[in-house]
Amino acid sequence: MAGTAFTGLAIVCASAPAPAQNDRMTPIAVPVQSGAITLNTGALPGASVPESWHSQYGSVFARNVTVATLTPFLPDPAKASGAAVIVAPGGGFRTLSMENEGWDVAKALAARGIAAFVLKYRLNQTPADMPAFEESMRQMFAGPVRPPQADANGAFTGLAPQIADARAAFALTRARAMQWHIDTNRIGMVGFSAGAMLTLATELAGEDAKPAFIGIIYGPLGPVSVPADAPPVFVALAADDPLFGNGGYGLIDSWRAAKRPVEFHLYEQGGHGFGMYQKTTTSTGWFDAFARWLGMHGLLKPAG
Template sequence: MKKSFQTLALILLSMLTFAQNHTLPLWEGTPPLQNPSDLQEESTQQGILRIANVQTPSIDVYLPTKQIATGEAVVIFPGGGYAILAYDWEGTDFAKWFNAQGIAAIVVKYRLPISKSLTDPKEVPLLDAQRAIRMVRANAEAWNINTSKVGIMGFSAGGHLASTLSTEYAHEVNRPKDSIDALSARPDFSILVYPVISFRDAAVHSGSRKNLIGENASQELMDRFSGELNVTADTPPTFLVHAQDDKGVPIENSLLYYQALHQHGVKASLHIYPSGGHGFAFGLGKGAVEGWREVLLAWMRETVK
């Protein structure tokens, strides 16, 4: 009897764990804008879990217990210069932290434009990002999420992807569609952490630009993927955080985006810390920037209603 009870308890625990944290593919079969291939995803754990050559994009769904759930959700895009994904450092670690605040979190393993299997690499990260937020809305009832409280969060190049989604959520490419495509891909709010924003020379992160649109991209392409040039009054409310001493992605990226948001009457909150460098994530042990997450939660309480 005791053994049977222990077995039942393990089964129930397993079911609960699956319900709270599970993985779903973004697309059925071969994803759009991709040729079938035998290329394999690569994962390395060297302090940070780095994922490269994503061939099967997916979402990792982290749900808080219903007792503390706020109905809010944050779709997270890890950074990595469009070459890799810093998947735990800027992804799953934050998903777990959000869950502790009662907020659902969905980490996106999006395809990277340097993959040789892609047919139109520059369009693929945005396409995966649109799909991810639509999938969250499609599953909102089952996941106890309010469809009008679905935001996004991006770090570094993931911040570029988040800002692109914020300004180009209605962008379309020629591909087969299904019922999920009828749902809105517009985020209700956006959180940009030391984001790449501009592909113009004054503020550019050259690695992200090269990996997404190539070394000799036209001015038209550089402008299309410079978020500060594409803000409208419909761009979602945005929280920005950056360190003044960021040597990887110049602080001008956040300044330019904030200025564009302000000019278009979009609610925005910009937080600049004197130190922290690039890639500070939680900011632990890096001085004042360590408190940025509490500032974020206060902003969300005021903004996400």
């Protein structure tokens, strides 16, 4: 994702959880990522800065990811439904909110009987030095926030490495479906912010990933060209989201016009980046609503 299409989205976390604290980015050692499987998409072309991690807002973030991985979170076999979800954290394609929008989401899905797989996709390179990184972020936000750019079909441009990572994640999950007790026809994807963009782009790319369902959590909702066989989509957004709260709801209109299933939750408050943080706003209820939606589509129990 070279280029500037996502300049206005390059944020570690657009709004802090309540209470706003621990907002300083503190470097940490790269954590042990038990069970992480390296995907076959290779190293990010031209990358020279190694992967690093930091803590912020009581969570942990990765940046300068040059090699993609997929980490399984499998449910208790006694309650496994056979459905699965690829989880794509956000972070403006400069960082990944690995805990709040990755591991915590995957654990919650596994507790409901859904196999979950956290995708650590490749990112735009940032300065290795934390002060230099912070300064680059300040400079980036010195001007107006620009919305993401889309092509004539409504698909986001400049995402070739990330779409390749998502496709590889689907391919790996299907290849190991028997080992992980997964129904290959019931694998979906959920993404947050930049991860929501990747989720939508993966669907609109129309190649071999073919998610069975998708979740768009505080991503941009501009109109798109919806495939005739588009999967059911679940959308959650806070009305006070500083990035996407005032951009209209064309995505919803597009899905409805195509007569494809869509569910949309617009929360009064919540800001951007609420994820699995326990805030006082009703946006905290998005996951329970998502789980009920999965259940409505028969994904919380084995296929009949």
